[in-house]
C-alpha cells in the first residue's frame with residue numbers, strides 16, 4: 001500500500017487518539033519535519049492547553065530560530081537589544097533584522113533611542129510544548145525494510161531530540177505481529193495500525209468507512225532531551241576489512257531545546273493537511289474523500305487514493321478545471337480546487353485553538 005496514504009491515516013489517528021490509551025491534553029500533528037540531517041514522517045507535539053492558547057497570540061505562522069531568539073528573551077521593560085538578548089553565535093546585524101521581522105508581526109515592540117535599538121516584549125512567549133514524539137511510518141515492514149530503518153532509529157535514539165521514537169506499521173492480524181521479530185532498537189516503540197476496513201480504492205460512495213485504529217505492541221523508552229545528544233555522522237559498514245571508527249558530534253541540551261522548539265513551531269504552522277500544497281486540487285479528477293472523519297485525497301481517474309508524487313502537473317491524466325468551474329463565484333470562491341484547499345485550511349485552523357486569521 002502507499003506509504004503516503006498510510007502516513008496520512010497515522011496523522012489523523014494521532015490527532016484524534018494520541019497518546020495511545022488515554023487522552024492527555026491537545027496535540028499538534030505534522031508530517032515530514034525534522035532537521036537538516038533527519039526528517040521524521042510524523043511529528044506529534046504534545047501541548048500544554050493554556051500554553052497552546054497563549055501561543056496563538058503570536059499568529060499562525062511559525063517563529064523561526066532567529067525570531068525565537070528575540071521573542072523568548074525580550075524583556076518586560078525597554079532595553080537596548082544587546083543587553084536584553086543572549087550573545088548570538090552569528091553577527092548582531094542578523095539579530096537586528098530578526099527584531100524588525102518580530103516587530104512587523106507584533107511579536108515585540110521596537111524603538112530607537114540615542115541611536116540605539118531598544119526592544120520590549122508585547123507578551124511573554126509561552127511554554128507550550130510538553131513533549132515531541134517522532135513516528136516513522138512503514139506500512140509493510142519486512143526484514144529488508146527493518147534493516148534499512150534501523151540506522152535511522154539508532155540515530156534518533158542517540159540524538160534524543162524527540163522524547164519518544166516510534167515505528168507505525170500495518171497490522172497483519174497474525175498472533176505475533178512480525179514487526180516484533182524484526183531487529184529494531186529496543187528503545188523504539190511499535191504501533192500496529194489496523195486500517196483494513198478503510199479502503200482508499202474503489203468508486204466514490206456516500207457511506208463513511210470506519211476509522212483506522214492502532215495498538216501499542218512495544219512501549220518505547222522515554223529519551224531525555226535535557227541530556228547531551230550524540231549525532232552519528234558516519235558509521236563503519238561492518239565488513240571484515242572495515243576497521244574504521246564511527247564519527248560522532250555532540251549536541252548540547254540548549255541546542256536541542258532550540259531545535260525542538262523550531263520543529264514544534266513548524267508543526268504548528270503546517271499541520272499534516274498541508275499535503276494539498278504539493279498536489280493538484282485544481283485537477284478536475286481530484287477529490288477529497290471522507291475516511292471516518294478524515295478527508296484524504298482521491299483520484300477519480302485512477303479510481304483510488306493517489307500519492308503526492310503522482311498527483312503533479314506531470315501526471316498524464318491531469319486535466320485542469322474547466323474555466324467555467326473557476327468562474328463560479330470567482331474571484332471570491334474560485335473553483336472546486338480552491339474550495340477543497342479552503343476546507344482543509346479550515347480544519348487545520350480548528351486544531352490551533354485561539355488563532356484568529
Ligand code: SF4
Pocket residue numbers: 280283284285286287298299300301302306310311312313315316317318319
Ligand atoms: S489525474 Fe493525476 S493530477 Fe489529476 S487528481 Fe488524479 S493523480 Fe492528481
